[in-house]
Every structure is written in structure tokens, then in C-alpha cells.
Amino acid sequence: MNTIKHGLAVLGLIAAPAFAANPVSIHIDAGKPGPVINKYVYGQFAEHLGTGVYEGMWVGPKSNIPNTRGWRNDVVGALKELHVPLVRWPGGCFADVYHWRDGIGPQDKRPSNVYGNHVEEINAVGTHEFFDLIEMMGADAYVNGNVGTGSVQEMSDWVEYMTSDGGSPLARLRAQNGREKPFKVAYFGVGNELWGCGGNMKPDYYANLYSNYEHFLRAPETSRPKMIASGGSGFDTTWTQVLSKELKGRTTGITVHQYTVPTGNWDVKGKDLGFKEGEWISTLANALKMDQLVKDHVAVLDKNDPEKKIGLMVDEWGTWYDEAGARSALFQQNSLRDALVAALNFHIFHEHAERVTLTTIAQMVNVLQAMILTDKEKMVLTPTYYAFQMYAPFQDARSLPLAIKDNTRYALGAVNIPGVSASAARAKDGKVYLALVNTDPNKAVDVAVDVDGTKVHGAAGKVLTSAAMDAHNTFQDPQVIKPAAFSVRAAGGRLSIKVPAKAIMVVALEE
């Protein structure tokens, strides 16, 4: 018997019909663990863009909104609970116009600048403030350096400023600015989208530049950040091809950016809310393209880097809708559909855990597919926040092979996608977790689960669904959609799970 607790939104789904004669079968092989799913796959991106940093997270120490040294307490608290493992900052395109020296020293003495074609940057949030934020959150840093309008010297100085453990003038300057101990920079990115906003370059030219920048970066041997080379976009593997050949031994990862646009057309992308079923299915179908994209890039890496020293890092992904009427740049609402997009991407990243060692969703607050939306003193958690929360046990878990038999198909018009997507792993707490997505917005699906190598007595966890495809939380009504408790008992070592229509579910198996 399946039990879903709480939530008027899911009541109708509890009364689903009896279990089907031919359920979708999922077989997990717990005896043959695969690669570890790097916790950094669950990374986030915070760019100085729109209200992503200023207003959304930073309100300044004098604000009436409760804050700690300028960072909103409500937002930091919610992010801390999400166990965000890594934050990429300060961009994005912003990284290639940002000059770090403007963001250190007394805040009232920092310049206010318009960098490139970006809006005014007040520089209240600089290096020290960023580290204050992530240290409060318990996250690691992925700092993105400036190639486009910076210099080798400027980047080298920044890394030295952050990481040097004393004895250098830059370490002394850091101490003078209030931080004796070095900052821990887990990853350092050399530029962003060099083929576009980062400088309209060709990959060979960037490969040379990267080597030059990387060569001069000064950091203590024991705390040298892992270096990331900025790669291409979408299915074009040219950048991965060139960089993986040219930068062997000099990089731990090559990035790729891939956004999910409902219509697939960047001129008319599709709306965040009030969409029809045609855009539900096309969005999910476009999200699923991540699998082929990863395969294409991994094939190139497998050829050029058979030792598997270079990770594929999807450091910008997520939904991107039309901006009409947005309260700030790239602000969009976030609905149940976004949660499914996130979950489908997680399954793809788990599947390629050996190569996909880091990803950062775009973005953390108020920009694109955000975890959190704010309006002055108000804050709401989005369905994407809940997806990340439900999947937290997959961070640093050991992936488990899983086979799906007799899967359903969900089709509308010419679009046809798998009905069920699933992923399993043994988490650090020792339990086996199973994640399920039902892409069909109209029909619940019966799933039979059996596990090789262990006897299952039941499963318990959370389900996220709602009556509307675009169910979302608003500042007026922030509890419209949130996860509900779910549990099921096994019979004969097999679990029979009814997954509601348009749902994601994560359960821990009771062995």
C-alpha cells in the first residue's frame, strides 16, 4: 500500500486505480556499485546579474531585512539547509568584465563602476563578502577569473591574494582587509564563454591564453585551486576537442553550457507559467537532450583523455524562459515543470558520474532556474529548491546500476519521451536511494522495484507533485507546492510504487 501524507494538492492522486498488471520494472544491482556521484554535481551559480546577488542575497548590513554582515538571514538559512556543496561566482559573462581589486577594502571606499555593458556595480560584494557567504552556507568556492578584459597579472594576483598563506604583500593586504587566514578556493575558472561574451575567441587562441594564465597563477602547492578551462556550448564539441588535446595536465575540467528552452527557439523561448501541455512535453524533451550532449562530449574526452583526468563540467544549465514583465534581469517564475527538468538532469549526470564531476545550475537566487525568489523582505522556495533538497542524499553517493524494463512512453503530437526516468545510489548514510520521475502530466504510473544483493522491506521518502503543470509558490501563497511524505511496504522483497502523474519521488529503501 502506497501512502502519501499531507498536501491537498496530492489528495486526488492517492485515490489512483489499483496496481497495473504490467508495471514498469526497475531492477537495481546493489552488488555492483558504480562510480561516486561527485557532490559538486549539485553546485550552484551566483552571478552579479539582475537581483541574483544584490537584493536577492545581499542587502547590506544597514538593511531592515534581518541579515548577517549584509547577507539575508532567510536566504542563507534556506541555502544552508539545501547543503549546497559549491558556489560559482561572480559570473558568467560578468566574470570577464570584473576587476577584483574594486571589491576589496573598506566598503565605503570602493568604486561604483559600469563594467562593459553591464549595469552599475557597486562593489559592495567582493572577495571577502563572497567567502563570508559560502563559509556561512558551508559550501566550497568556484571562483571564475577574468580573461576577456583582465590580464595574466591581475588574475595571478587575485589567486595569490586569496590563497597565499603569508609572507607575500598580497597576503598582507588580505590580512589588512580583515582576513589573516587564506581563503579556500576549491576551483578556479579561467574566463567564461570565450567564444561569445568572454571575448569572441577561437578555441586554439583560448587554449594558448589558458596555458599562459595557468602558468603564472601563484598559489601554495597544497592549496592550489583545481583549474577549469571554459569550453563550448551545446552540442558543438569543437572546444572540448581542442582543449582536451591542448591542455592535458593543465586542467581538471572543461566546461559546457546547455540551457533548456521550451520551444527550442531563442527568439521566442516560451513562458514560465500558463503554458500548454505542448510546452510541458517539449521542455522535458529538450531537457533530456542533455544525455546525448554529455555522451558527445564524453566521447571526445574518452579519445583525448583515456586516463580520465579531465572532467566534463556543465557549469551552466537549467531552464531559460521569455523575460516578459520580469521584475529584474532574467527573473522567471519556477514551477513543477522546473523541478522535473532538474530531476531529469540529475539522472543524466548520475549516469555519467565518471566524467561529469561538477555542474552548477543557473542560477541560485532570482535569476533563471532559481532555488529561491525574493521580493524585498519576502522569500519563497521554488519547486527546484525542493528537487535539490530531495536529491541531497545523492551527493557523494555511489551510483548503482539500474535497468528499466517495459517503460511507458509519454507522447503528444510528434514528441515522444520515456514515461519513467530513474536513478539509484548507495548514499554516505549506507542506505540505497531510488529517485523516480513520471513525465506524464495526466497518468500515474505503476513501478515494480527489485534489488539484487539486498532484501527490501519497504521504502520511505518524499514526492513532489501538484494538480497543475505550472504549480508554483508565490510571495502571497508560498506553500502551494512542496514535497509530501511517501512510504510503501514491500511484498516478497519487491516494491510496488505508484508514482503520481507529473511527479518526482526520492525514497530510501529499507533493507
Ligand code: AHR
Ligand atoms: O546565466 C546567464 C548568462 O548565460 C551567463 O552570464 C552567461 O555565461 C550565459 O550566456
